[in-house]
Amino acid sequence: MRLTVIGTGYLGAVHAACMADLGHDVLGVDTDTRKIEALAAGRAPFYEPGLAELLTRNTRSGRLRFTTSLQEAADFADLHFVCVGTPQRPDSLAADLSHVEAVVDGLAPLLTRDSLVVGKSTVPVGTTRSLSRRLAARLRPGVTAEIAWNPEFLREGYAVQDTLRPDRLVVGATSAHADGLLRTVYEPMLRSGVAYVGTDPATAELVKVAANSFLATKISFINAMAEVCDASGADVVTLADALGHDVRIGRRFLSAGLGFGGGCLPKDIRAFLARAEELEVGEAVSFLRQIDRINERQRRRTVDLARHLLGGTFAGRRVAVLGATFKPDSDDVRDSPALAVAAQIVAADADVRVHDPEGLDNARAALPGPAYCPDVVEACRDADLVLHLTEWRQYRALDPAHLSEVVRAPRLLDARNALDPAAWRAAGWQVRALGRPAPVPPPGTGEALRVTIPQAVGPNCTAPTP
């Protein structure tokens, strides 16, 4: 089939590459010339495992092309996927639909044949209905077009496999024709057994928002339990393991720590709250406000515990921050809990050195204060505290014995509960984590801080921007 993918950000670039890989002829469209040039050359404009190979393979075969022209898109196909962003509005909790509306407004008058527009972006329930009216009002006489909603559930870091082998496909369509066209698009996936939920557009829109709200709730639930563990001496990791054995609960998304961030979960629960208010059912989902608050609190709790470990002040202390992205296997720092913590520590006058395997460029652009170190050992050199904020696999492979010789004081705060506390303690480290009891330190060890703090930046680190 011939199809276009309008918007080649995270969602669109992956969708376009995967649809081409399924065998379709795909034209990706974006207004960002630099992004289009990179994609057309087979280069991924962001870090995502497996995407570069797909782009290279399918641009070479000619099945995947890119353009900045919406006119070219309208001429190329009668099936258009819309994958533009729906960020949080700057003035409220609601989603900003201006990009989706701009695509509909721009595409409608260019259509000369009957067409299907398929939204994949995360939108408030009811959007398909209002966009359908908008589309109809802008079509040329004699041309008909329909909008269906087909939300995407991909996770960053697993985007290619989530797109090609999703847990389910959800399609909200108002006609059998639209439903049939989408079944044809996804036919190779359906043949391999992927579940297909055909429904109305409102339900499809809501599935996505409800799924992200549920995941956010699971994370904030276990983080609330972590606070109770801290107050009672219980252990949140064992608690989560024990809860997870119950198949009705499940262990996934029960990792307590710094909480959720990224371009989806935080803004999606806020947009849901805003939409529910409009629908006069705000009370029904008001618990999501608490989910958001619990999540924000993890960042403060991490900063407070770090300050406590440093004897009550960050001023003049050197802190190594391991991880800047909002989660591992991504270079995305949007609403990153790790960067939010780093920013607070920088503001409290610590000498902060950040390491991240993939996110350093984005982090540097988002937060100019710290030094950024491509080498994790250099980031830890002379540190008074090592803060583990994003659970990259590389950090689990660190040798605590070697690192203890590099730092000024072997203190670790594992805000992701992903490192092995026993191994670090055995190598002489003082280890704390959220929701896990601190062992009583042997007499004569523990809180003593060496006080002369070298301010020089190591050879492999970029000096902080003044």
Ligand code: UDX
């Ligand atoms: C999420 C949804 O999972 C995906 O289905 C949707 O399409 C987009 O939003 P993503 O933002 O890529 O995907 O990340 P995800 O893996 O869901 O993690 C979200 C955040 O939750 C991360 O910051 C992660 O660190 C945090 N998290 C996740 C926890 O704090 N604890 C957990 O147990 C799981």
